[in-house]
Amino acid sequence: MLDAAFIRDHMEEVRAGLRHRGIDPDKALQEIATLETARRRMIPEVEGLKRQQNASGDEIARAKRHGQDIGPVQEASRLRAQQIKQLGTQLDAIEGQRNRALLQIPNLPHATVPVGKSAADNVEVRRRGEPRTFDFEAKPHWELGEALGILDFERAARIAGARFAVLFGAGARLERALINFMLDLHTRQHGYREVEPPVMVNAAALTGTGNLPKFEADLFKIAGDWDLYLVPTAEVPLTNLHRGEILDGRELPIRYTAYTPCFRSEAGSYGQDVRGLIRQHQFDKVELVKLTTPEQSYGELESLVANAETVLDLLELPYRTVLLCTGDMGFASAKTYDLEVWLPSQKTYREISSCSNTEAFQARRANIKYRAGGTGKPEFVHTLNGSGLAIGRTLIAIVENYQQKDGSVVIPPALRPFMDGREVIEP
């Protein structure tokens, strides 16, 4: 959420930022400006009446103590009370409308974000590892996985439906090894605190991160008399851990990592990546979240990206790091780097991590503040999040990049300690 006062005072800047995202902001911004003006006109009026009402309350109390007649004052007070209630209702309506409108506005892109319309305008900032050359036709992971007996989509469809998968044996073990490998790395080497959060969250939490109210269609909602959704990413519970708190600035930055399953309805994605593990309703992910001061947030974004890159470096998977352009960024983000891993079967780089600084966008929605030095005036923190990494897609990358002509898959050396020293998965 943007700050209403900021929109009022920096209308042109806001307009330009939103236009770079490819949306026409005039109508929405005009509505917010109008409501904000009306709100600020009404507030002094209502508060003036309340002040009078408080004064007459004191007067009545005093008169009563002295046994004086309070009839006339009380009558005036009664009428004023009605007026206050009526104006208060109007003011609440205006404020509610303003806030609902504000929740629909995406974050503004940071000045260092390239202006562009689509993924084609993203800027590659780094490329590491050389895509391997195969002396045979590289197979897609679903063929390899099914042949190895570690991946089963048909049985998954039987028990759940399309876009689900079952892992068996070494596949299930590989998934678990990746989770442990990443959590160990981030907690031991990168300074994150491990968290095991709920994977069902309420609407307030989802509003805090920006998933609601606008993107409800992407979520799985729990049926029955529950205000609960399955988490689309651990970013939601982790970022909301401190919702409504004022943190001591000396404790920042706070760094959390969590493994959770993630659930996405992927509404509107029909026809994309229908085969294999790329796009599933349920997938595992190790997430990284930071709460920082505004001063340090962009430094922390770079180190967060580096933390995620380290995973790919250690697994010796070829990848590139891409700075998303204004038109390709998520709703809450001010600046996003994607990590894209090389998939031999597709002969292309595919997203495996997305790392964003949302600045105060989520903090304002979730009301997360800090006091500089523990004593200053409360200010909004900056929140960051990134995948470190998506487990399922990492498994895909390993299976495809480490495949051999006979259909077996070599386990990356860094992962072998998590696989009882096993070096290869074969039929």
Add this chain to the structure above:
RNA sequence: GGAGAGGUGGCCGAGCGGUCGAAGGCGGCAGUCUUGAAAACUGCAGAAGUCGAAAGGCUUCCAGGGGUUCGAAUCCCUUCCUCUCCGCCA
């Protein structure tokens, strides 16, 4: 699922419908004292909104929402949460 007890400032904990943003304690910050620290003493300390150039003023906030009343932390309704006991259960 059944029965009961609660939710007050960073924490604990008082609070007859009016003078309560809220006693007291702990913790925090600053100072006095001290070579330093501790102790003791003194003082300062919540958040949001709004007006104002500022100083400062005003309004709101005692889990959330609604109601009664001239006036609600205090009375009523409701939702949520916590705790205890019983039942069920990984």
